[in-house]
Amino acid sequence: MATEPATAFDKIWNAHLVARLDDGRDLVFVDRHVLQETTSAIAFAGLKRSDRPVRHPELTIATQDHVVSTRPGRDEDSYAGGRELMMLMRANAYASRVQHFGIDDPRQGIVHVIAPELGFALPGSILACGDSHTSTVGGLGALGIGVGTSEVEHVLATQTLALTRPRNMRVRFEGKAGTGIFAKDLILRAMGELGVAGGRGCAVEYAGPAIEALSVESRLTVCNMSIELGARLGLIAPDEKTFAYVKGREFAPTGEAYERAVQRWRTLRSDQGAPFERDVLIDCDSIAPQVTWGTTPEHVAGVSEHVPDPATLPDARRRDSIAQALNYMGLEPGTPLKGIPIDVAFIGSCTNSRISDLEAAAYVVKGRKVSPNVRGLVVPGSMSVKREAEARGLDQIFRAAGFEWREAGCSMCVSINDDVVAPGSRCIATSNRNFENRQGPRSRTHLASPVMVAAAALAGHITDIREDLVQ
Amino acid sequence: MREPVSTVEGVMALMPLANINTDAIIPSVYLRTASAELGKGLFGGHRYDEAGNEKPDFVLNRAPFREAKLLLADENFGCGSSREAAVWALLSYGIGCVLAPSFADIFYENAFRNGLVAAIVDPATFQALKVAVEANEAAPRFRVDLAGATVTGPDGTSRGFRIPASRVQALMRGDDEIAVTLQHQDAIETHYAAAKGASDWLFPATLQRSAAS
Secondary structure, eight states, X not given: OOOOOOOHHHHHHHHTEEEEOTTSOEEEEOSEEEEOHHHHHHHHHHHHHHTOOOSOGGGEEEEOOXXXXXXXXXXXXXXXXXXXXXXXXXXXXXXXXXXXXXTTSTTOBOHHHHHHHTTOSOTTOEEEESSGGGGGGGGGTOEEEEOOHHHHHHHHHHSEEEEXXXXXXXXXXXXXXXXXXXXXXXXXXXXXXXXXXXXTTEEEEEESHHHHTSOHHHHHHHHHGGGGGTOSEEEOOOOHHHHHHHTTOTTSOOHHHHHHHHHHHTTOSOOTTOOOSEEEEEEGGGOOOEEEOSSSTTSEEETTXXXXXXXXXXXXXXXXXXHHHHHHHTOOTTOBSTTOBOSEEEEOTTTSOSHHHHHHHHHHHTTOOOOTTOEEEEOOSBHHHHHHHHHTTHHHHHHHHTOEEOOSSOGGGTOSSSOOOOTTOEEEESSSOXXXXXXXXXXXXXXXXXHHHHHHHHHSBOOOHHHHHHO | OOOOOOEEEEEEEEEOOSOOBHHHHSOGGXXXXXXXXXXXXXXXXXXXXXXXXXXXXXXXXXXXXXXXXXXXXXXXXXXXXXXXXXXXXXXXXXXXXXXXXXBOHHHHHHHHHTTOEEEEOOHHHHHHHHHHXXXXXXXXXXXXXXXXXXXXXXXXXXXXXXXXXXXXXXXXXXXXHHHHXXXXXXXXXXXXXXXXXXXXXXXXXXXXXXXXX
């Protein structure tokens, strides 16, 4: 029997469809739910008010990442401002029999780092979390759906989400990325070409040889920033690398069940001729290391380029918005990106805090010193990443160079903990957002890959990692 | 149960910028507790200077826009973080309707769940509303009617906006979305049982054990 060609997204979505609702939305089953402290507290309060139980506590895990301190030797009092939310998370998880990985648990870490790491996110599953970067798990071939607090409550109470079905979009990365070009550069380049609304309403499948060549951890980085493209989620069809990555992880299926799972996961590829409403191509051969210069992730350019000059732009609205961004960033039109001095270098966040990210950064840092004008932080994405990095001696490399070596958490990506960029200071960060005030009031953020951030920390200014590697 | 919403009436403020993100709508500094006064933090970065004083040129710091009940913004309003506090901050301030040519997905979902009307206007309507506010700066009073999906200006001109009929009904009824979903409880359980049968590996013993622990 001939069946219509389907996308990987369609196959997973259809397998989770509980009901088509009268309002045109789909009710989908959520296999996995991850809770973090900032979006769950009010969701639990809502459940309590309505006297509704957590329907599937066994399909739910909880951790603390946003408001935790990452100071070495931290405890729940290290950052007093986070205490209320941390205590609520602990109490709510206990009362509802949800497994909780607090900062005293060896599994604690950023939600999007620990979900893959624990084998909690699996290929072909739907995973929800009250954080927009849930799309990260798309790197495993899972549908990661980032939601707000009401929907966290909705999942807790029903184990489902009522969602408008996203449209299919594909971004194909053709060609071969050169030396010094990382997953972060690929997705930032896509941002620059497609814009922050380029994927709105879509499930974006990333495909092509440059994606197939990536490690699973790098694929997580690519999918992480799908929300910055405006997409509902990002996805990379699982392959043998994915299956090997999942094997043996704490919550992953084992033995014969794993073999059967792999049989199913092998089918989760978009069929030849599957319908994509939008199909775009990014040429990887020409990608330079990417750095943002403005206040949205689409304000990005190759490191050898210059900050744009709004005066040369014909469109008045675009001219004004770029002028405003440059004003906020304290940058003159036409300034070369290379050479912009920085005050802070942050390696961490759900985008780039995995062991491969730290390894790449340590390779650049080894035997060298952070510029005396720069504060450098390395914040592992999870306590497991931290232990592994220490076992490989990466912490020693960072410390010897003058970087701070921290505990796991969101840290300087989100500025609702004690890691904040001072007003007017300029930070180069491996995180995902360079919005005004994102890293603290009047903070200025440049987004880049871990090696670019490491190289900038050493040089004291934005620099081209390709030249750095040649030295 | 949410309060039913059928109209939003009052002053319309303009923030005709594209890509206003949820970090800008409610800065992170207001999100450290479960009990923050979010209305005070609305557009905090735009609204206050470093000393915490109001910036006189920001629209919500000027009469009559201090009393704004409606907000007109440009493309992709509410992009960025999933923080639902962005919706709560708007509502807490008193804004019951945002009109824009497009909204970011998560914000759009969050809005309706909380009774905030997210009205999609075409580019011509966007321009016309902007002109109408500017022409009536002393009393830019508008009225949004959900039943007809119209926005009526100070001069009595009505213009249409887009909003799914199902969203209108849910807003006007004040639906509790969880209660609505729980009407599908049997279908959910049937699905779960079937999924477990077909893909037992998706629900491994490690997860089952943890629930009992």
